[in-house]
Amino acid sequence: MSNQTNNENFVIYEVFSQKTVSASFVHQFSLLAPNAEVALSMARENFLRREPCFNLWVVKRDDIHGLPPEERPFLERLDNKSYRETKGYGDLQGRWRRHKDEYEAQHNTKSGS
Amino acid sequence: MNTQLEHSDLTEDAKMEAFLAKIDRGEKIEADDWMPDDYRNQLIKLISMHGISEIMGALPEKEWVPKAPTLRRKLAIMAKVQDEMGHGQLLLRVAEDLIAPLGKTREDIMQDLFAGRLKFHNVFHMEAPTWADAGVIGWLVDGAAIITQSMSLDTSYAPYARALHRICAEEKFHAQHGESIVLELAEGTEEQRQMLQESITRWWPSLLMFFGPPENGNITSNQASNMRYKIRSQTNEELRQIFLKKYLPRIFHLGFTVPDETIYFDEAEDKWIYQQPDWEEFKQIVKGKGPRSAHRLHLREMSYEETKWVRDAILSYGRQVG
Numbered sequence: 001m002s003n004q005t006n007n008e009n010f011v012i013y014e015v016f017s018q019k020t021v022s023a024s025f026v027h028q029f030s031l032l033a034p035n036a037e038v039a040l041s042m043a044r045e046n047f048l049r050r051e052p053c054f055n056l057w058v059v060k061r062d063d064i065h066g067l068p069p070e071e072r073p074f075l076e077r078l079d080n081k082s083y084r085e086t087k088g089y090g091d092l093q094g095r096w097r098r099h100k101d102e103y104e105a106q107h108n109t110k111s112g113s
Numbered sequence: 114m115n116t117q118l119e120h121s122d123l124t125e126d127a128k129m130e131a132f133l134a135k136i137d138r139g140e141k142i143e144a145d146d147w148m149p150d151d152y153r154n155q156l157i158k159l160i161s162m163h164g165i166s167e168i169m170g171a172l173p174e175k176e177w178v179p180k181a182p183t184l185r186r187k188l189a190i191m192a193k194v195q196d197e198m199g200h201g202q203l204l205l206r207v208a209e210d211l212i213a214p215l216g217k218t219r220e221d222i223m224q225d226l227f228a229g230r231l232k233f234h235n236v237f238h239m240e241a242p243t244w245a246d247a248g249v250i251g252w253l254v255d256g257a258a259i260i261t262q263s264m265s266l267d268t269s270y271a272p273y274a275r276a277l278h279r280i281c282a283e284e285k286f287h288a289q290h291g292e293s294i295v296l297e298l299a300e301g302t303e304e305q306r307q308m309l310q311e312s313i314t315r316w317w318p319s320l321l322m323f324f325g326p327p328e329n330g331n332i333t334s335n336q337a338s339n340m341r342y343k344i345r346s347q348t349n350e351e352l353r354q355i356f357l358k359k360y361l362p363r364i365f366h367l368g369f370t371v372p373d374e375t376i377y378f379d380e381a382e383d384k385w386i387y388q389q390p391d392w393e394e395f396k397q398i399v400k401g402k403g404p405r406s407a408h409r410l411h412l413r414e415m416s417y418e419e420t421k422w423v424r425d426a427i428l429s430y431g432r433q434v435g
């Protein structure tokens with residue numbers, strides 16, 4: 001049946017768009033298209049009827065490599081990485097303040113005292 | 114976590130147990146996750162029906178694009194029709210990923226529609242003879258759709274949830290587009306008000322039917338399993354009551370009536386007591402025996418046939434350059 005062959009030639013494209021020049025590309029959704037050119041114009045019709053957009057990508061889904069479901073749980077970060085984050089250094093401000101206060105007490109530099 | 118790695122070694126029962134536990138923890142299922150056949154089949158039925166309804170739903174309003182009373186109204190209703198086709202595109206993609214492991218494609222969905230195997234919402238089998246119908250469809254049909262779709266925003270199937278997230282944002286515009294037409298007519302001449310009243314009267318049974326038959330205490334096995342799978346979280350009757358509570362007061366505030374002389378709000382029960390529509394007629398309508406079923410299906414099939422040359426031309430161009 002010619003319709004069936006028709007369909008086999010359409011492939012899935014994943015669509016990514018960028019709102020402004022300084023924004024990251026964000027995945028929108030997928031669509032079915034016969035080639036990249038049609039995919040790009042369909043992406044505009046399907047996903048950008050209202051939203052502002054600076055740039056647009058379409059990528060064949062087959063060209064995207066992702067993690068299989070059984071590996072995804074390992075993406076969850078262990079909760080012992082505070083040394084990598086600013087919140088792991090929350091004591092600094094207080095310590096600086098203490099040194100300042102001690103200094104000012106010793107040298108009587110605080111205004112009004 | 115090791116149980117995840119050895120997932121393929123698990124028995125079907127153990128997979129099912131892990132699947133349900135995952136849903137109970139509020140986690141979502143992705144297209145490539147293991148899922149029970151029953152879950153897949155429920156989703157296919159629901160989402161292909163939803164997707165096709167979006168596309169068939171554009172047809173009654175499309176009839177009003179050439180006849181819209183002003184340029185602004187024409188642009189707005191064109192935008193709405195275009196949105197509905199876009200919603201169909203999103204949902205068909207979600208359905209395609211679900212039917213792919215069964216060796217099926219979008220072509221099968223379209224052929225199921227043309228052959229009458231795939232149903233679409235009862236409301237889109239009905240006539241829209243006046244401009245007031247264009248308003249009432251946006252106001253009340255889209256209003257009803259917003260209620261069922263908002264419930265499904267939290268569905269356990271992640272790709273459906275993501276599609277609905279986009280869709281619901283646009284549905285709000287559709288409802289306002291409808292309200293704007295309705296208020297214009299309601300604030301207009303006696304003739305305009307009469308046209309609107311006739312439209313509300315015409316659509317009333319269809320709007321009650323939209324949510325499906327009431328459970329009367331017996332939730333169907335379909336509904337029960339969809340609730341167990343967290344595909345949906347509210348029953349037909351619960352959704353219909355949300356609709357009645359939201360829209361009946363507004364119909365009355367505009368000075369209009371619904372064709373139900375005994376309808377009243379029961380304070381103690383906190384629900385509207387209304388006369389049931391003819392549920393036998395509902396069954397016939399969704400079977401494709403509504404007033405406009407055959408005509409709209411024919412239109413859909415014709416446009417599919419008539420645009421075939423475009424698809425063929427694009428494909429042969431693709432082959433030449435690619």
Ligand SMILES: [Fe+2]
Pocket residue numbers: 167196197200280284
């Ligand atoms: Fe829609």
Ligand SMILES: [Fe+2]
Pocket residue numbers: 197255258283284287
């Ligand atoms: Fe809509």
